[in-house]
Amino acid sequence: MTNPEEGKPNGAENEKSEFDNSTAIDMDPDESRTQLINGGAGGDDHPEKFQTVIRDPGASSSDGESFNGLGKDEVLQYANDPFWVKLRWVMFILFWVGWLAMLITAIAIIVLAPRCPHRPDLKWYHTDNIYQVYGKSFKDSNDNGIGDFEGLKDKMDYITDDDDLNTKALWLSLIYQADKGSSGMGVIDHKALDPDFIDDPDKFRSWVKKLRKEGKKVILDLIPNQTSKKHPWFVKSVKEEGDYKDYYVWASGDASNPPNNWKMVNSSESAWTYDPTRKQCYLHQFSSEYPDLNLNNSKVLEEMKDIMKYWFDAGVSGFNVRGLEYLVENPDFADDDENCTQTRNYMGTLHVLEELRKVAEDYSDKPGRERVLFATVQHANRAQIEAYWGTEDNERLHIVSPFMSSLSATCDAVCVKQMIENVISEETEEEQWLGLQVGDSDSARIATRLETGDGKYKDRLLTTHALQLLLPGTPFVYYGDEFGQRDGESSVGMDKYRAPMQWDKTENAGFTGKGVKPWTDLSEYYMEDNVEAGKVLFKDVMTPFQAYQKLTKLRHEESFQFGKTKMCTVGSDVLMFSRHASRFPYFITLVNMGDKDVTVSPSDLKCLETKDETIVRFHAQNKNVGDMVDLEDFGVHLEQYDVIVLEFAADD
Template structure:
């Protein structure tokens, strides 16, 4: 058979048993063609080929793959895998993977750092109940009579709890309710009018005219059922002369002989005991032979502060009335008795105490004379003729206040924190009252600055606020009082000014304290010495409940009451009580309850400030304490005040709630107030 075609002849012998080895490809011609491209009947290959011929198999092609020396465009899978397995490309791949992983880690770290570093919305600080609630101060005899005897009592207060709560108050502070010589079961009105609620005869008993221990327990339960709190007055510095302690102390041989501050030279031949040395330095024993008081100390009531006792024949100290002798708080036995009294009331679930007159509970150890004030050439019995450097503000006060605070904390049997309030009369250092020796003192010293002034414009308000805020240590709490044993605020100022003051006291950081009746514009009552002397009965008028009923609703089926019904200020723009409710509602916003305080624009008429907290709307409170209408630009007075504001509350302006305003031009009438809010804007880095 003839053969024709192309013959491939190898000049190199081929081993028949070579077969297929690694790196070689042995195929038939057909397989060979499938692995090559054919153009113009020519076969092009990138392999070195060898051919053999045998009778059995015919032509057999063997070829060895020849690898390119470097990668090329369009390489096949086999070459791609070959080159990709080379060390260089493996290292390159690892480097690229490492770069990607490092990039991801760096990105995550960067994002986390930005989240941590970027200003976040801080959680608003939590507030205790005595910080979150407003305080309603009640003078018990004048509030509400339940039994027709003409004197207010505990059951009367219990009957009006819903009224107090509806006004927006969560804390009730009661005037003294303890047994005194003038609170027996059936005192005459004349005795009661002349009475002194500091002349306590039993700190663990309720005065008969006020009710019983059962009545106070019932009142406490009713207060707590409404989610409210009850605070009692605590009188640690004095008792009445009819107190059992004083009766015993008049006897030199009694264990309680040193319960009060006695002075005078002893004339007895024998000492009262076997003590050696200068014990209780100023406490003398024996019958006194001195005819004159031991020093020049004067009572707050314009009489000498010393009275000679007819039985003991020594002088006892009384910085107030002669029927309220001063306790000797340097005596450990006296302090133990006082702690026992606090424990007694804590066991009855009282929520706290208002400590009365702590500035006068200690006096100079050596009984040194007080200094006459400069300019007084002929000092008399007037308390104001002297500088009471030895009868007030003694350093021992602060430590004792802290002891009581720690005692309340240790005794607390519930989750409710117990609170201590106190007035700051008596040359006390306010910052030391709050915290002494880096420990916790009284939570709420009471600020009476506004109650001792008769005229106060914007500049005056700025000073009063700045002085108190400056004396309040960081992290401590302020208070703003509207009344108590002072002239009624509606007697001192007109109704519009009082509402401006209330705007200030309810919206500043701190707790507002309102005196009963101020929500309806109560004014002073009476005249003459019985009502204007130290008892300060002018501010204690009978509460008006219903002006069209007998005794204005103070009592049912009674013909006489112990004092006069309060007069009321004319309300030109609606009841003040409605405005107080608005203020209480606004005060519960997070920015007012927990926000920061920053003073904004102030001048001779205007006092303004900003309240704000992260994540909540900001507020500008602008009050005109001047007698004329003003227009002011508040933009720039604080860096967060927005030009796009909304009226949140207004009094004495042409604006209405929800009006859009620009704080660049706010108009406020005389003694008016406006509160502008704006949305929170996150601070940029």
């Protein structure tokens, strides 16, 4: 075969030799002045065979010389050329001016751009209503006339469902093992449950933990003030056994000569009873059957803390500290005065609360799973209430609830305003949290207090719902108050305030089976005051139950959750208050507490911050809800016992 190299001219052979180690390209003058040529086929696989040559297009390809760029002298010549010097300075200055402009723009955006509205760090016990249930009165599941755990479980949907009460926190009262007939206050064992309520405590603990995982809370009473005389601690204290000797408050004296002049709560009888075995008197502020614990004794305080830990471990989310105002007395036993300064709201109580709070904080390990301590007060003044909250260094209660016992049919708008201003201040709204409580197991029901015989108690109750649900604080709602349950007919102790829940108009109000006698008498009005009746819809009127539902949903608006409060009155009948959180829609609530229609004029509204246009968010008469209203010319017309809530656009 013929060799392919044969027959080639010598020039071709020389050309091949010339390109063995380099490649030269003659470039068209119309193309770029230089072109970068990579070393042909093989690329990076054979770098030793290739190099890049830049040839001056004006030079002859036959002279064998290659162009290797500008020399040092030429570079220096260009470097010092005035044109290039000026150009470099211009580019340098433009770079830094541009950089500074971008920096200033970024800072301006950060400073001037609208910030997210401030939201305080609210816990579940700030945002939820808390629904109080007296365990033996809610629902009887086995037809023995006593409310029980299974009955409560069956009715939990009523408490928690959005279509009913929409409440995620249950306060379950007085379910410990206690003396029969003591209404739960004569505790025999703080870690055991009333066998009439539940026969398997483990079942209760499992249920509480299950609810907690679902984001629902169960709160119990903590009763640190007293026990039953049958409590093992008292039995040992009478015998002066070991540390139990000082577990209760004992003092020298006898039946005819008590240690001092201390009286029982709401009684003229002595608060001391002589014990012939120990030959001393023991203190009892509520009943001789309930001796007072000595909380000045650190060992007793540790017992209370241990009880809290036991129930926190069981999944309980908090405690109502019962009998707060009577926990500690003057250890020197000085005679009392007319204001009960030695036995009520005594300063030693503060140390007890600090110790209890530490336990609650130790268990508040995750957001949404915080533990809460709260208490109701009836006699504490403003300074004492603030002391119960504590300070940043000495935290005590999370919530203090001044019982609104003066709220009744005779309390007009001026009365309500004064009552609220006694406990609400700018500091209260920012750093301290109130409980809003109009009913509980120890007092006449709110519907009974609002009754005058004119049949308007439900209308008045609706105005009370607006106050309890829309003023700053956490609403504590006593079972049955949502629809207007009135006191039962019993004449025994406080039983009438704890009458069975009224579910419907059937026999026994649906609390227990037909023919079964409830543990205490029902209200005689149960056929008209019950859950079923409260849900009936009417065209032009809203029942208290329906108002409760709507106002509870409205309460979740930011301004009602944490907005500032301002109040004023129009005459003696109309109370107006605004709730305003910066940069959120804000609200004005108008409540007519009188039995006559009232028109609030535009000038009357000037005591609060208003705008000409507003939206009606709630109206007790079911009129104009959702409508845009111009206040400038007409003001607001309120019918008797009416409530209107107006919404205003957020501030810019």
